[in-house]
Structures are given as C-alpha cells and as structure tokens.
Amino acid sequence: MSMQPRLVEVRQKVLRQNDLLARELRERFREAGVAVVSLVSSPGSGKTTFLEKTLANLRLRHRVAALVGDLATENDAARLARSQAPVKQIITGTVCHLDAQMIGNALEGWDLRNLDLLFIENVGNLVCPSSYDLGENLRLVLFSVTEGEDKPLKYPTIFNTADVAVITKVDLSAAVEFDLEAAENSIQSVRPGMPTFRVSAKTGEGMDECMQFLESAVAGSRGDAGEDAVVTASSPGTKA
Amino acid sequence: MHELSIALSIVEMACGEAESRGGVKIDAVHLQLGQLSGVVKEALLFSYDLACEGTRLEGSRLVIEEIAPVAYCPACRTQRALDSTGRLCCSVCGGLTPEILKGKELEVVALEISDEHATASGRG
Numbered sequence: 001m002s003m004q005p006r007l008v009e010v011r012q013k014v015l016r017q018n019d020l021l022a023r024e025l026r027e028r029f030r031e032a033g034v035a036v037v038s039l040v041s042s043p044g045s046g047k048t049t050f051l052e053k054t055l056a057n058l059r060l061r062h063r064v065a066a067l068v069g070d071l072a073t074e075n076d077a078a079r080l081a082r083s084q085a086p087v088k089q090i091i092t093g094t095v096c097h098l099d100a101q102m103i104g105n106a107l108e109g110w111d112l113r114n115l116d117l118l119f120i121e122n123v124g125n126l127v128c129p130s131s132y133d134l135g136e137n138l139r140l141v142l143f144s145v146t147e148g149e150d151k152p153l154k155y156p157t158i159f160n161t162a163d164v165a166v167i168t169k170v171d172l173s174a175a176v177e178f179d180l181e182a183a184e185n186s187i188q189s190v191r192p193g194m195p196t197f198r199v200s201a202k203t204g205e206g207m208d209e210c211m212q213f214l215e216s217a218v219a220g221s222r223g224d225a226g227e228d229a230v231v232t233a234s235s236p237g238t239k240a
Numbered sequence: 241m242h243e244l245s246i247a248l249s250i251v252e253m254a255c256g257e258a259e260s261r262g263g264v265k266i267d268a269v270h271l272q273l274g275q276l277s278g279v280v281k282e283a284l285l286f287s288y289d290l291a292c293e294g295t296r297l298e299g300s301r302l303v304i305e306e307i308a309p310v311a312y313c314p315a316c317r318t319q320r321a322l323d324s325t326g327r328l329c330c331s332v333c334g335g336l337t338p339e340i341l342k343g344k345e346l347e348v349v350a351l352e353i354s355d356e357h358a359t360a361s362g363r364g
Contacts, residue, residue, distance in 0.1 A: 192336035
C-alpha cells in the first residue's frame, strides 16, 4: 500500500526560532542604543560578584541594568539590586540555559531607551548556553582560578562562542597554584585572538581595565557602529 | 543537558513539515550535527524517542551525520581539518585557526517520507 520511502530535502536550522527572536532582540537593542553583554560560566565562578561590582562601578557614568537567570531563587537579583541598578530575576525552573524568548519576556515593561548597558547573567552552565543566541553584543565567559587551567579545553564550544574571557578570583591564584599563562594558552587554543582579562572582583585587581573595555563597548554600540564594530573597535590591550 | 529541548524543537519542526505536506508519515529525520555544536549525539538520540512520544513522529528514527570541524588556516591559506575540538589548530602546520568553516551544524537536512498517499488526499 505505502510507497517506497523517499528522501525530501529540508535544510532547517534546529534553533531557527531562537535565532530569529535573537535577531529581533538585537535590532531592538540597536534602535534603543543599548549595548548588551551576557555572562556565562560554570556555577560558582563568580559571575554575580563580578557583576555586582561592575554595576556599582558603571552606574556612576552610565544607565545600567541586569537580567539574571537561575533555576530557582531570587537571591542573585537581591544581591545585584544592592548596586541600585534595575535588576530582574529570570527563574528558569528546570531549564539549564536562557533563550531569546525568556529575554524578550523579561524585558516587558522596560523602556530600553532609558538604558545604556544591559547585562544578562546566564544560568551557571558551561554547556547548554552556548547554543542559544540572546541578541547580545558581547558574550563574556568567566572562569575562576579554582577551576583549573584547562577548563577552556574541556568546554571548547562555550569558549569558542564567547567574545571575551575573564579569569576571576585571581587573588587566590597563588594559594591554589593556578598557572595564569597556561590558562591563557588554553583560551587561545580554543578561541584564537580572544581578549582576556585577569580580575579579582573582591580586591578590585584588574577591574578597571575590564570596565574600560566594557565602556568602549557601550560607546561603540551607542554610536552608529554595528554590532561587530563593538567587538573590534574596542579590542583591548588585554594585559599585553 | 539541553538535548531534550533540542529534540523537542526537531520533532516540532518535523511535525510541521509533515502537516504542510498533507499529513505524510515521517519514518526518519536526517540531522547534521557538528562536533563543535555543543550537542551530544548519544544524549540527543536518547531524548529524541522521548520527544516523539505521543506525536505523529512516534516510532520514527533520528539519523545523525556528524560533521568534523574544518577551519581556515591563515598560515597555509587553505581549509584544514582540525586536530581536535579542544584545540583549534591546523592539523598540518599547527597554527591557530580562529575561523571555523564547519563543525557547528545543528540542522535538519532531510526527511524520509513513506506514505505519499496522504499527500494526495491532504489539503494540497
């Protein structure tokens, strides 16, 4: 009765829907003149502390806000809100990553024209967030000195999708015998040319350089520069 | 472990294709999966059967073609296979290769359709 199976060509990206939504978001951000920076890392590498200090610093000169994703609790939003910047928690339930739809929903009621810089803190996870474009201009991947120098080699995909690497908790590097050079070599082998910062949000070490980099990203995005120009125009002297 | 949500997206897309072709029966979905896509083949295959349950794709197969990473080597000025996914280096000269040409695919490329009869009686 039924015919021989036949093969029909389709060619559709599985995450096409997310990509379309992300493109719409990126266009909205561009029109509103807001630069968007997302943060990814494993749980416990210091995203929230880094962001807390970043918001407190940048809000003196820019209009900043943050969205923060977690499986449960509003603890991180409460911590970030101490910076006085507008903050919204996205609770994902069982979902291990943020997607473009969640960002769109979370932004409801926010007038983006009142912002210069929006941070998106992803769920702590070095695997799944790599597949989902959130419409951001810059993706920062963080990893702490307690995690081991070869973290980028173990999670190449997320490092490869990121634009900037931030090595955190460098005040502990001597205590845990962390080899910063080896870590930077790992980063360069999975993402050649990626700008890298060494920071301690606790002591403030390296934070100024990182803030300057983010501020030039804001300037690039609020000018007429396209999204790519944000990255290239401000390609930093990391710590050369 | 986001393979389940990826599998759900695949099933949703394939169901949409089946409907738009007049409710044909889909025996298999062919997927290209890059080794740098961040999606694990085994986990995706496991999730696929779960995602198909209760849909018109129940009992169908997911056929995965893995795509090895290929990059442009600026030193050799040509495309090169990579040594591994953990080091984006040219397999010939060992130079760094930032520009990935292949290996990030996550794309449904074809559907195996067995029941053409439904096409004729469908909305077309």
